[in-house]
Amino acid sequence: MNPTLELIHARRSTRVYDPTPLTIAEKDAILSAAMRAPTAGAMMLYTIIEVNDQALKDRLAVICDNQPFIAKSPYLLFFLADYQRWMDLYAAAGCETRALELGVDPRTPQEGDLILALMDALIAAQTAVLAAESLGIGSCYIGDIIENWELHRELFGLPQYTFPAALLCFGRSAEKPNRKQVARFEREFIVHTDHYRRFPPEKLNEMHLPFGRESLAEGEFSNQAHNVVQYNYLRKFTADFSLEMTRSARAMIASWCGQDNIAPPGLNRH
Ligand SMILES: Cc1cc2nc3c(=O)[nH]c(=O)nc-3n(C[C@H](O)[C@H](O)[C@H](O)COP(=O)(O)O)c2cc1C
Numbered sequence: 001m002n003p004t005l006e007l008i009h010a011r012r013s014t015r016v017y018d019p020t021p022l023t024i025a026e027k028d029a030i031l032s033a034a035m036r037a038p039t040a041g042a043m044m045l046y047t048i049i050e051v052n053d054q055a056l057k058d059r060l061a062v063i064c065d066n067q068p069f070i071a072k073s074p075y076l077l078f079f080l081a082d083y084q085r086w087m088d089l090y091a092a093a094g095c096e097t098r099a100l101e102l103g104v105d106p107r108t109p110q111e112g113d114l115i116l117a118l119m120d121a122l123i124a125a126q127t128a129v130l131a132a133e134s135l136g137i138g139s140c141y142i143g144d145i146i147e148n149w150e151l152h153r154e155l156f157g158l159p160q161y162t163f164p165a166a167l168l169c170f171g172r173s174a175e176k177p178n179r180k181q182v183a184r185f186e187r188e189f190i191v192h193t194d195h196y197r198r199f200p201p202e203k204l205n206e207m208h209l210p211f212g213r214e215s216l217a218e219g220e221f222s223n224q225a226h227n228v229v230q231y232n233y234l235r236k237f238t239a240d241f242s243l244e245m246t247r248s249a250r251a252m253i254a255s256w257c258g259q260d261n262i263a264p265p266g267l268n269r270h
Pocket of ligand 1: 011012013014015067140141142143144181182
């Protein structure tokens with residue numbers, strides 16, 4: 001394997017950090033790598049907020065489903081899908097007026113623009129992860145940043161056409177050495193050829209084998225599940241945090257698409 005592939009294969013999420021701050025040069029290397037990521041139409045439809053304020057970190061640790069390690073991360077980056085900057089630029093450049101003069105209907109960002117901006121933000125985030133890894137700095141994504149949108153909006157002053165994409169904790173690992181990597185499903189379940197393939201139950205039963213047991217094998221679990229899939233369903237899919245994620249995401253999408261009345265006053269609504 002070449003050094004890049006070795007790095008990718010050795011990566012694992014890091015949740016316990018040496019408190020030593022990252023140097024300015026390390027932060028600069030991570031940010032400049034992120035900003036070299038591919039980006040739709042070279043528009044850079046994302047914003048990265050460096051979260052330095054310890055009070056903000058402490059708050060995030062609570063509202064992102066109570067994960068105290070967030071507050072201990074020496075370097076925290078909040079990636080937003082962002083069309084606000086372009087909408088502000090379009091306004092500054094008189095785009096709407098000119099479009100009307102030319103008989104073109106002006107428009108505002110909608111679902112397609114949101115997904116494109118999310119793609120941009122997440123590709124930049126993963127580029128930051130790999131850049132950090134190459135410097136010996138670990139990281140962990142926090143998906144719970146999608147929850148409690150109203151609180152994040154207030155905390156960070158998020159305007160209408162921004163959308164939380166990922167929170168990333170960085171830091172040198174202080175975890176036990178030689179930790180086992182988290183397994184992955186066999187490739188046949190993930191990589192298909194030419195068309196999508198669904199699997200019958202017997203095949204799906206094999207899927208969980210890299211994690212040490214068949215998917216449907218009977219067992220006893222703390223949450224009264226009878227197999228590992230039920231365990232996952234009850235612990236994650238139907239859990240309160242998943243329901244909150246859906247509520248919050250729905251509110252964010254409605255706001256982005258201008259289908260709500262809850263955006264704070266003073267925003268440039270169309
Ligand atoms: C979108 C996304 C959201 C995640 N959210 C969290 C999280 O909120 N808390 C956490 O501890 N790990 C989180 N993770 C890390 C995953 O748990 C981790 O990537 C997975 O268990 C595989 O382990 P590995 O990264 O060490 O290979 C998240 C990862 C991704 C990609």
